[in-house]
Amino acid sequence: MVGITTTNTLASCLHSMTGSTSVFAESGGISKPSLDGTIVGGNILGPGSSTVFCEGMPMALTGSAIMPHGECTAIPPVLSHCAAITTGTTTVGVGI
Numbered sequence: 001m002v003g004i005t006t007t008n009t010l011a012s013c014l015h016s017m018t019g020s021t022s023v024f025a026e027s028g029g030i031s032k033p034s035l036d037g038t039i040v041g042g043n044i045l046g047p048g049s050s051t052v053f054c055e056g057m058p059m060a061l062t063g064s065a066i067m068p069h070g071e072c073t074a075i076p077p078v079l080s081h082c083a084a085i086t087t088g089t090t091t092v093g094v095g096i
Contacts, residue, residue: 003062003088004049005031011038011066013084023054026089032057033064042069044086062088 006028007019015038019029031037032054033046045065048058064086071078 002049005036005044005060005062005064005086005088007031009087009089011042011084011086013038013066013070013078013080015040015042015070015081015084017086020054028089030054031060031086033060036060037066038069038084040070042066042081042084060086060088062086 004025005017006025007017008026008028009017011017017031018036018039019031021029023030031044033044033048035057037043044060045067046058048060052059066084066086068082070081072082
């Protein structure tokens with residue numbers, strides 16, 4: 001089983017994640033690739049689950065890449081924001 005990403009989890013760069021306002025897992029809104037990401041930008045690249053969907057979109061899985069965002073554009077860049085990945089819940093899992 002692979003974990004999913006919700007608004008209760010942080011990206012590896014420690015930014016909060018965005019997610020659904022109507023579908024929840026462990027009281028956090030479920031995140032979806034392309035639509036959701038960190039609260040400061042940086043969408044989840046996906047691809048997400050191929051078998052489990054939320055609001056018609058694949059659910060974001062733990063370990064998905066996040067687009068460079070925030071302090072990645074600073075001089076010098078803060079590298080944790082240039083190669084961030086999603087983290088996730090360990091008690092809820094989906095089939096890939």
